[in-house]
Amino acid sequence: MPLLEVSKLSKSFGGLVALYNFNLAVEQGELIGLIGPNGAGKTTVFNLLTGLYPPSSGKMVFAGKDLRGKKPHQITRMGIARTFQNIRLFGNLTVLDNVKIAYQSGHNYGLIPAFFRLPPFQKKEKEIEEASLELLEIFRLRERAGERAANLPYGEQRRLEIARALATKPRLLLLDEPAAGMNPQETKELQSLIRWIRDHFQLTVILIEHDMSLVMGVCERVVVLDYGSIIAEGTPEEIKEDPRVIEAYLGEEGVAS
Amino acid sequence: MKEKNWFQTLIIFIVLFAVYGVVQLGISENLISDYYQTNIFLAGINIILAATLNLINGFTGHLSLGHAGFMAVGAYTSVVVTMKLGYPFPLAVLAGMVFAAVVGFIIGLPTLRLRGDYLAIATLGFGEIIRVILVNVEYLGGATGILGIPRLVNWTWLFWGTVLTLVLIRNFVRSSHGRACLAIRENEIAAEMMGVNSTYYKVLAFVLGAAGAGFAGSLYAHYFYVIQPSKFSFLLSFDILVMVMVGGLGSLTGSCVGALLLTVLSALLQNFPEFRMVLYAVMLIISAIYRPQGLFGDKEISAQLLSRWGGIFRATSRSE
């Protein structure tokens, strides 16, 4: 059974059909690329999967459970985490708190221990802090732990977003243009980071990206969207050669080699 | 590390007891005139009101304009419990808080579930309705209110009640639950995506804030002998809002300073009520535009900060 099975998923906003009959089956451990020109409906797929919008029609099943009608936080607890195309950190909070908030959802204590600082508070807080710092260490953000998230340079903000998403302990990670705004060096590092976290945390990853070198370098399978519909699907090599994909990208930015 | 914490706590306790003792002495020995006593009590109650409103406005980021209404609920409930039902005061305080919280829940759940910005209207309307209902209910004294309430609140109650409120709010804010509230303020969608049940926490913060206002109301009622519906009009809600805004959204220290500042201002401008409100209005606009973080932002004057200042001081004095 695939980890995620999406069938005939559609979404329209008023008259605009943002996504039409989208099908996707993702096996445990896969690293899938989702590409397409601007406005193709890529982010909409993520928004539907994470419960931010209700789908107009279609099915989404994750680990045998129906995702429809679930609230975002419930979906997060089922094991799906994401990052945002337009970074959505908790800007005025510290880097450490950003991660703690994500981590604590599965490791919380009651209100009474919080009000009176009872032993469960002490114990869990320590656990939350240690785990969060460990995660920051992996992402080379530990020295930044006490800084305001909004003060980080752009590349580090993107890294923090990924770290924060991982802190929710997902099985499926959705990355929405993680390389946007990064320089080539940072993108290179990101590429190995994505592979590494997939192996280290035994994740399944869906990656939306405009940077073709990143997609082609890291994904095993690529799905191409255009005007809300899938126009091609296959290995990076197949996609590169596909005339429909080249056509869709013509006048956009051309197919990056 | 552990020892230092211990030391800090000790210092804080000493300071608290000193303040408590000095004022108590002043009251017992009649060194503090009635006028000043009244204002000291108002200051304490204002601190509770501002700190609990800050929990809603500053820490969770939703504007409530019904704080006076919740205070009224607490005040009237507690007075009914002590005067009409004859139960002891602590029980009355509890009843006032619980009832205010229940009313908060009824208003908060539908409004906060979706558009947080409707809360401002809903709470403002609620505050006015509460007032209208109180005016019309004979049992609660109508427009004249309830007179001759026994004075069951003394300095001990007020002081430790205020301290307890501040400590509990601080503990809440610096717990995972408080972080969840802050996350909602910063970015609600991202908070949800990190597993934070945003509806739960928005309503929770609102209900806790309402309970706090109820607490302030019961203290108020049992100190000032009289409660009247007109005391709890929306003007009071705005006063509290100004305290929070001036002090800083998300800073408890700021709420205390804002409350003290406005208590003094109100006392000074007692005879110019319109002018006072115009001044507050200008303060609101200016603080919203130029300094939404208020005097303190989300900073706190804590023992740590003080000892850091102390550290700087020591360092400079050593270099001399």
Next chain:
Amino acid sequence: MQEFFQQLLNGLSLGSIYALIAVGYTMVYGIIQLINFAHGDVLMVGAYVGLGMALAGFGLVPSILVAMLVCAVLGVVLERVAYRPLRNASRLAALTSAIGASLFLEYGMMAVFSPRTRSYPVLLPDKIYNFYGIRIATKDFLILGTTLVLVVFLQYIVYRTKTGKAMRAVSFDKDAARLMGINVDSTIAVTFALGSALAAAAGVLIGIYFNAVYPLMGLMPGLKAFVAAVLGGIGNIPGAMVGGILLGMTEALVSGYGGSMFRDAVAFAILILILLVKPTGLLGTRVEEKV
């Protein structure tokens, strides 16, 4: 039955006033997603200006027109001073500033003109007509007529003029509108001007209808009109009118059948109900925040 229709008629008059106010709320909310807290107070200023004109001996129509003009300017000034600096700030800060503006108008007015309640001189022959037992006063005709004229005028502006097109474009997507060469700032200013002018007309009507002008007179009608706007679907102009009239009628029925104490509570009960049952309002469509 007769009593029922009588109350419906009363509700219609009251409701059209709410509708006039609600339209301004909804227009402003539609264009900058801000609850213009001072809207009710603009209404109050309008009532005072109209009163001043009437006391100076002018007739009804010039009084209303001048009140509308003055308040249009006031709306633009408010936007410029208290709202525009906060367009990119947090919602809470913007809302706080709006509340400050509201308090400023209320208590500024009180400081200048005292809290005293004033009343309009007689501008209309106070006659009551009887249709099959239902009493209709000249006031009712005045209110219904004025509302009708203004609503038609507004429809014309919003759907038939370039400015109206710009307003719709800006409320749909500010950035896209700017790219298309629309002056977003002045479009927002025009929206405030229009909404405030309608509120001023409503202010004069309220002043005449309840025969009372005082600095806090805008508070309750303002709150209720906001509820009317939410009821109709916030951001939706026809919705605001429907919401206003429905609210007015409900209120009249409740107070007519003995619940006058709960008259003011009706609006807020409706707000809570609509948020629970159909948060987008009667005519509103679901808008999903872009993520």
